[in-house]
Amino acid sequence: xxxxxxxxxxxxxxxxxxxxLVDQVERALLSITDCGTCHSALPTFKAVANLGDAxxxxxxxxxxxxxxxxxxxxxxxxxxxxxxxxxxxxxHFSLWGQTATKFCEAVFGLCEPPAVNAYEVPFPxxxxxxxxxxxxxxxxxxxxxxxxxxxxxxxxxxxxEASCTKPICCRDYEKRSxxxxxxxxxxxxxxxxxxxxxxxxxxxxxxxxxxSAKFSIFTGDVIDHIANNRGSISGVSQDMQTFSDQxxxxxxxxxxxxxxxxxxxxxxxxxxxxxxxxxxxxxxFNAQRAGWSQWIGEEATKQLRHHSGSxxxxxPNMSLRIISLNTQYWYKQKYVMYRVVMRDVISNTxxxxxxxxxxxxxxxxxxxxxxxxxxxxxxxAAEDAGERAYIIAHMPPGRGDVMRDQSSYFDQVIQRYKxxxxxxxxxxxxADEFAIGYSNYSEQTAVxxxxxxxxxxxxxxxxxxxxxxxxxxxxxTFEIMDARTYRARFYDPHYQLEPTWELLYSARExxxxxxxxxxxxxxxxxxxxxxxxEVFHKNDTAFQTYIANKPRGREFIWSPCQGAxxxxxxxxxxxxxxxxxxxxxxxxx
Ligand SMILES: *[C@@H]1O[C@H](CO)[C@@H](O)[C@H](O)[C@H]1NC(C)=O
Ligand SMILES: *[C@@H]1O[C@H](CO)[C@@H](O)[C@H](O)[C@H]1NC(C)=O
Ligand SMILES: *[C@@H]1O[C@H](CO)[C@@H](O)[C@H](O)[C@H]1NC(C)=O
Ligand SMILES: *[C@@H]1O[C@H](CO)[C@@H](O)[C@H](O)[C@H]1NC(C)=O
Numbered sequence: 164x165x166x167x168x169x170x171x172x173x174x175x176x177x178x179x180x181x182x183x184l185v186d187q188v189e190r191a192l193l194s195i196t197d198c199g200t201c202h203s204a205l206p207t208f209k210a211v212a213n214l215g216d217a218x219x220x221x222x223x224x225x226x227x228x229x230x231x232x233x234x235x236x237x238x239x240x241x242x243x244x245x246x247x248x249x250x251x252x253x254x255h256f257s258l259w260g261q262t263a264t265k266f267c268e269a270v271f272g273l274c275e276p277p278a279v280n281a282y283e284v285p286f287p288x289x290x291x292x293x294x295x296x297x298x299x300x301x302x303x304x305x306x307x308x309x310x311x312x313x314x315x316x317x318x319x320x321x322x323x324e325a326s327c328t329k330p331i332c333c334r335d336y337e338k339r340s341x342x343x344x345x346x347x348x349x350x351x352x353x354x355x356x357x358x359x360x361x362x363x364x365x366x367x368x369x370x371x372x373x374x375s376a377k378f379s380i381f382t383g384d385v386i387d388h389i390a391n392n393r394g395s396i397s398g399v400s401q402d403m404q405t406f407s408d409q410x411x412x413x414x415x416x417x418x419x420x421x422x423x424x425x426x427x428x429x430x431x432x433x434x435x436x437x438x439x440x441x442x443x444x445x446x447x448f449n450a451q452r453a454g455w456s457q458w459i460g461e462e463a464t465k466q467l468r469h470h471s472g473s474x475x476x477x478x479p480n481m482s483l484r485i486i487s488l489n490t491q492y493w494y495k496q497k498y499v500m501y502r503v504v505m506r507d508v509i510s511n512t513x514x515x516x517x518x519x520x521x522x523x524x525x526x527x528x529x530x531x532x533x534x535x536x537x538x539x540x541x542x543x544a545a546e547d548a549g550e551r552a553y554i555i556a557h558m559p560p561g562r563g564d565v566m567r568d569q570s571s572y573f574d575q576v577i578q579r580y581k582x583x584x585x586x587x588x589x590x591x592x593x594a595d596e597f598a599i600g601y602s603n604y605s606e607q608t609a610v611x612x613x614x615x616x617x618x619x620x621x622x623x624x625x626x627x628x629x630x631x632x633x634x635x636x637x638x639x640t641f642e643i644m645d646a647r648t649y650r651a652r653f654y655d656p657h658y659q660l661e662p663t664w665e666l667l668y669s670a671r672e673x674x675x676x677x678x679x680x681x682x683x684x685x686x687x688x689x690x691x692x693x694x695x696x697e698v699f700h701k702n703d704t705a706f707q708t709y710i711a712n713k714p715r716g717r718e719f720i721w722s723p724c725q726g727a728x729x730x731x732x733x734x735x736x737x738x739x740x741x742x743x744x745x746x747x748x749x750x751x752x
Pocket of ligand 4: 702703704705
């Protein structure tokens, strides 16, 4: 679907535009309707970028406010953080190269993304001819808990306005306005991130349901959505430390966290170590090191810094290596500029995004900051030692917001070490879901299903009932025997007094009986999940149950998932590679 401008908008906007530069930028923005017109508008943006970051930010902010894209303070905050990356990119790429097309694809969603650039990930050794077999001795499973996307707003104010025009509400923006339409409630509100007591409530419930858990994982995103855009380093560091303390105070078993999306003011993405910009992510690694060392140990704490926020450590008393990756270098950041052009057509198109710093690299590296190399090194060590491994990270590798190149190279690593990798765990989508990787994407069958990613639900009530998961794990093979989702019902009348946490479903009990190939014994392995997708293709009732479970309750489904939504969801279940599903529907973020 291509953008088309409502005539009313086109006539109205230039009339009120400010003079000069801002006017030119607005006209350039409004002229963009497809890939070709995007290319034509780039010289204007590049000229403004050449005036320097400050001038670029000032001009785009004025256009954002003038075009009423967002509230003025939101325009100001978002562009202050995002503008310098865009300006940096614009200054560095050629207007006629592949990067210009990537930029148009990413910022405005208006060009087909270029094909993946061929690259072979180097491996220290070929895959063993007779891979080690991991056999269950039928011992009782152990438990592992999974938390994700807490998004705690430490400035959440009970009684503040919960219905506002900002990206998040429930903050005392105007120091106790007298006219509160919808007051923020003690355990959260729908337009707001999580208040602190909600996180306490979840962790206490988890401690009860997962009393025997050997360890937990947290797949990232500690802080609220506003701080992601506008945080100060000290404020964000403080919030990260507070959450580490909160988890340490309540959880008795060790926790293995993965890094989420954090802002590195003045930008909101992790700079590559090759970027000639005076921006560093050191402070994020430092803030996390302080809170995480108690769980991950000394070696892994050192790795956090040297491997750009990634580490590897052994699960307690087990032959299981936990490899925690900072995959933010592969993330396409969504930009306010996208909304400038797409706001009229946003519901008809897929969310597109731009990658901070990625577009700018002239001598572009296939493996920014060596994340893939680190993963390969750790998986090789696990293979050599006869261990199994879990990969944990914030972003699932197969969605549209992951750069195609890096997603495809990551896939090569999974293919090579599929025998060692016993599980992958992610967050970021805020939904409770899964995704399967195949050894041959042209033939998506149970036999070719080689890995499955469990994507954990969010705590923040913005995206559904607050939830977490507990897995049963076979202690010999480290395969998943069951995945149970626990949630608190947000619309329960007692919720605001004290959330009641309860089991929503057990994947084994809910899906086991409807998968014909499943004997009732054995693990929920990739073949099982593949066969479940076969059931979803045929049985719409079963599929709609899955859809209702994504936000942990039907009350959060505002329209049925049919047509393009269903097609897109079924496609996303069957990929860990971001170039497989081309923009069929918008994901749940
Ligand atoms: C690991 O095993 C040792 C010895 O059996 C035990 O003392 C220790 O508590 C165990 N650690 C954990 C975290 O389970
Ligand atoms: C950047 O990271 C890569 C991969 O880890 C590493 O080889 C390179 O030396 C680093 N460069 C700098 C300037 O730190
Ligand atoms: C992948 O599947 C396709 C379609 O069935 C087949 O033509 C191709 O040979 C397969 N590739 C490999 C490497 O097995
Ligand atoms: C479809 O799935 C539902 C569970 O969601 C199950 O009750 C029903 O029996 C299934 N229908 C068929 C025809 O298998």
